[in-house]
Amino acid sequence: MSALGPLAFGKKEEAIFLGREIAQHPRLLRRHGDSHRQEVRRIVTAGYEGARNILENNRDTLERIAAALLEREVLDAVELKLLLENKPLPEKVRPAPPSPPQPLPGAEPRPRRAPKLRPAPGFSKG
Numbered sequence: 001m002s003a004l005g006p007l008a009f010g011k012k013e014e015a016i017f018l019g020r021e022i023a024q025h026p027r028l029l030r031r032h033g034d035s036h037r038q039e040v041r042r043i044v045t046a047g048y049e050g051a052r053n054i055l056e057n058n059r060d061t062l063e064r065i066a067a068a069l070l071e072r073e074v075l076d077a078v079e080l081k082l083l084l085e086n087k088p089l090p091e092k093v094r095p096a097p098p099s100p101p102q103p104l105p106g107a108e109p110r111p112r113r114a115p116k117l118r119p120a121p122g123f124s125k126g
Helices: 037-059 060-073 078-085
Strands: none
Touching: 037 060, 060 078
16 A cells, blocks of 8 residues: 555466457556556655664674674574574584494394496496
């Protein structure tokens, strides 16, 4: 909604079905003139200014989030909430490297054999 009221500007595309037109292009009424462009500009400018004010008023939080992302690359919801509340993040827990598999008790290790090479299908040897 805007000062122009509930108007739709642009193209209306429909699929072809039982003789309907493939596309309808409603014309703007002459009485609107450039008012629709001015209204769109006003809405976009107001949104831009609002977003800019939010970012400027919360710049310290934005910088904390950016620094945490550079350090950790990924933040979960809990970490983001801590940053928004101006609380420190807990130390990042790094998983331990996986240990090599242990042989079963009483089992003897089997020698590894090299895989047998076979020609690709459609090719013959030699």
